[in-house]
């Protein structure tokens with residue numbers, strides 16, 4: 187049996203450094219089956235962080251992004267007609283990167299998360315590309331997709347009680363993906379499950395417990411252990427700690443942060459709570475009405491966002507860190523728009539405290555506020571007066 191600690195020490199399990207290869211943008215890609223790439227390459231929003239985080243030569247090698255999302259557009263189809271929930275999102279994460287995805291309810295965060303593991307309802311229209319370690323999730327066969335789930339990427343949802351099988355013991359459930367993906371015996375997989383439980387702070391005697399015998403925090407830990415079971419390159423945590431009390435939430439977040447650092451896993455963490463994201467992730471991306479409106483270094487975005495929506499969102503939370511600098515939380519008037527009937531121009535303009543006439547007519551996509559920081563606001567120059575003049579990163583928008 188290979189012990190988990192040995193697996194971590196094993197150089198074969200270290201972050202993969204790949205030989206130089208053409209980036210996907212460098213060569214024409216065939217349209218993926220079931221994935222219509224509708225946007226002309228010249229109009230496509232460049233992945234924030236993709237260009238400035240392009241594979242860097244490391245002794246003749248490059249690091250391939252773990253996750254690369256290119257111009258992702260998602261439209262639900264149902265009894266209420268078409269709901270364009272995601273409208274052209276691009277993101278890139280290298281091994282070990284941590285990205286927080288924030289925004290009010292209904293802005294499309296969970297839709298992006300579900301798309302990454304292709305868990306959207308049948309009939310949903312998805313365009314663009316989602317590359318996991320260079321392979322397009324949207325174009326994969328179901329067989330390949332099954333191999334990628336858990337082993338390549340795994341997801342931790344809110345409310346572990348609903349994700350766990352009530353009639354199976356904990357160790358058996360954690361062992362399930364190991365048996366499935368690594369073809370080891372159930373006994374060996376359950377022994378590994380107990381090691382994983384100890385890594386997430388669950389005592390070995392809990393191996394024979396049923397989900398209902400655990401607390402909410404313990405069940406979330408079981409979900410994290412399952413997510414880690416097959417050493418994925420990417421974990422998507424969708425409101426994974428939201429339902430927990432603050433003490434347990436802090437513990438689970440610390441644990442997740444420690445594990446992704448040790449294993450060099452890329453983490454996409456989704457939450458309403460900007461302060462939690464700022465504390466856990468290096469980068470923060472803020473969504474509004476299906477688009478990214480801000481993307482940059484977490485703590486700086488949280489402390490001084492460039493987009494008025496992201497400013498309002500961060501003002502709604504107390505600051506992290508130095509108590510002397512803490513501010514009083516403030517609210518944001520109005521509601522997010524109906525995704526199938528967005529306001530013209532900037533979708534945020536009806537709620538914007540610094541709106542100008544042209545905001546109602548001019549669509550705006552991400553512009554550079556700084557080399558590593560973008561905001562989708564015509565006034566980004568006003569809020570970044572001390573920085574070099576912004577460069578328009580994108581042309582037009584859908």
Ligand SMILES: Nc1ncnc2c1ncn2[C@@H]1O[C@H](COP(=O)(O)OP(=O)(O)OP(=O)(O)O)[C@@H](O)[C@H]1O
Nearest residue numbers: 262264269271290291292293294295296297307525
């Ligand atoms: N299965 C579905 N069918 C139709 N519309 C959907 C479906 N799932 C989500 N939506 C719609 O898509 C939009 C985005 O929803 P999504 O759940 O991605 O938002 P969110 O930002 O994750 O919200 P929350 O924080 O409340 O989970 C919303 O308008 C929602 O009503």
